[in-house]
Amino acid sequence: MTNRKTMTTAAGTPVADNQNTLTAGPRGPVLMQDYQLMERMAHFNRERVPERVVHAKGAGAYGTFTVTGDISKYTRAKLFDKVGNRCETFVRFSTVAGELGSADTVRDPRGFSVKFYTEEGNWDLVGNNTPVFFLRDPLKFSDFIHSQKRNPATGRRDPVMQWDYWSLSPESLHQVTTLFSDRGIPATLRHMNGYGSHTFSLWNAGGERYWVKWHLKTMQGIQCLPNEEAARIAAENPDFHRQDLYEAIARGDYPRWKVQVQVMPERDAETYRIHPFDLTKVWPHKDYPMIEVGVLELNRNPEDYFAEVEQAAFEPGNMPPGIGASPDKVLQARLLSYPDAHRYRIGINYAALPVNKPRCPVHTYHRDGHMRFDGNGGGAVNYQPNSFGGPADDAGYREPPLRISGEADRHDHRAGNDDYGQAGDLFRLMSEEQQAQLVGNIVGAMRPVPREIQVRQIGHFAKADAEYGRRVAEGLGIPLSRA
Numbered sequence: 001m002t003n004r005k006t007m008t009t010a011a012g013t014p015v016a017d018n019q020n021t022l023t024a025g026p027r028g029p030v031l032m033q034d035y036q037l038m039e040r041m042a043h044f045n046r047e048r049v050p051e052r053v054v055h056a057k058g059a060g061a062y063g064t065f066t067v068t069g070d071i072s073k074y075t076r077a078k079l080f081d082k083v084g085n086r087c088e089t090f091v092r093f094s095t096v097a098g099e100l101g102s103a104d105t106v107r108d109p110r111g112f113s114v115k116f117y118t119e120e121g122n123w124d125l126v127g128n129n130t131p132v133f134f135l136r137d138p139l140k141f142s143d144f145i146h147s148q149k150r151n152p153a154t155g156r157r158d159p160v161m162q163w164d165y166w167s168l169s170p171e172s173l174h175q176v177t178t179l180f181s182d183r184g185i186p187a188t189l190r191h192m193n194g195y196g197s198h199t200f201s202l203w204n205a206g207g208e209r210y211w212v213k214w215h216l217k218t219m220q221g222i223q224c225l226p227n228e229e230a231a232r233i234a235a236e237n238p239d240f241h242r243q244d245l246y247e248a249i250a251r252g253d254y255p256r257w258k259v260q261v262q263v264m265p266e267r268d269a270e271t272y273r274i275h276p277f278d279l280t281k282v283w284p285h286k287d288y289p290m291i292e293v294g295v296l297e298l299n300r301n302p303e304d305y306f307a308e309v310e311q312a313a314f315e316p317g318n319m320p321p322g323i324g325a326s327p328d329k330v331l332q333a334r335l336l337s338y339p340d341a342h343r344y345r346i347g348i349n350y351a352a353l354p355v356n357k358p359r360c361p362v363h364t365y366h367r368d369g370h371m372r373f374d375g376n377g378g379g380a381v382n383y384q385p386n387s388f389g390g391p392a393d394d395a396g397y398r399e400p401p402l403r404i405s406g407e408a409d410r411h412d413h414r415a416g417n418d419d420y421g422q423a424g425d426l427f428r429l430m431s432e433e434q435q436a437q438l439v440g441n442i443v444g445a446m447r448p449v450p451r452e453i454q455v456r457q458i459g460h461f462a463k464a465d466a467e468y469g470r471r472v473a474e475g476l477g478i479p480l481s482r483a
């Protein structure tokens, strides 16, 4: 005996034959009235949603976040009101430049996005495995990404475009140094750190605001892949990182990260020697030491890749009361661009999809729109103010006001900015072996690039650290005097 279910159409009507198309005679032609054939072909044609322009290739898993350190004096977020609090999470890792079918083990930053389903709504920390980024002004984002994607004429990725853009954008140097370091290709998604990268804020019930930087430190230890090993894996198994994460969780080897935060009192931002809202800079730990916050553990695989990982929608603007944004220009642009991308990619009602849906009740006045599948609010009142007990705003959740001043202008973000100091610090903290890898990786990547661009870029390396510049120049056979 079998209790196999009867196959149906999408409307639930039983299917009598899923092997043979309805035809006029055994040799055809097909009859238009074969509704089932039409339905199956039409649905198949629409199986893909547009892939993300960046961060297309990803892997994801559910997990648990547990608070282990008390930061309640900085934030009123209920998640942090006592040590021991827990919430469910969903994490999506990704490469940046490659398409949905690209190889995992390429040199690229990795997206590291965490959705915390808190009792006061979702908190999305949408970060990377690097503490900084290639730019500090969001107007440059699409230019930067174009330079890293495919050449419009050849349809190939193009080192000339990449190094041309970088060499003309010195603010990228810190991140370029990170990217070409040993950490530029993580061994697995479990063996890399995550960073919120931007400066965010925390605010407490007393109306005090603090600027913060989030860090997620791998408890598996940092492990990386050298170029040759990464290339071999990419050829043999382009889904290597996806497979590793899935299998580790399936066998109960749950990856974990220590969540830590650096905290700066609001007024320090006015006098701190480093521009605190510059996405190309870190805050040295001796200035703002790491504070323990919690542990993130991934312990449950998704059941359906498309439904959960592909439809996962993270947005930096998802912040429960007590957590806030900052004047970081790139963060501000992302507050708009992420939900905008989701509306385009998976539709206006993306927040109601199971992977994105908050675990707490949601009371909005949103109605209708494509693919409304959650009851649409039923007969509840759909405007506000109203006399019928509809949800109401609550001033108790008001964020403290932020003092802002200045002249509205297109201020030159490159003027007077030190693009070299922290890139040099990174070079100097590397071991001899790491420096040799960095230089080797850069020299290999820059070989196909015209001499003029090589010389310009070597000038940047040399400004970060004379030794850094000298070794890249030597590797490319260029006298340092020319750079």
Ligand code: NDP
Binding pocket: 131, 181, 183, 193, 217, 222, 282, 283, 284, 285, 286, 421, 422, 423, 425, 426, 429, 430, 434
């Ligand atoms: P610190 O010595 O206080 O911190 C150095 C940080 O660098 C540690 O967080 C360490 O974290 C990380 N690190 C160590 N080796 C490497 C490596 N080979 N590649 C990348 N990161 C590494 O010094 P500072 O805070 O003054 O930072 C010095 C430089 O370190 C910065 O310019 C920046 O490039 C880099 N860095 C700084 C971070 C920060 O938040 N201050 C964060 C990450 C990097 P771990 O080994 O545990 O990952």
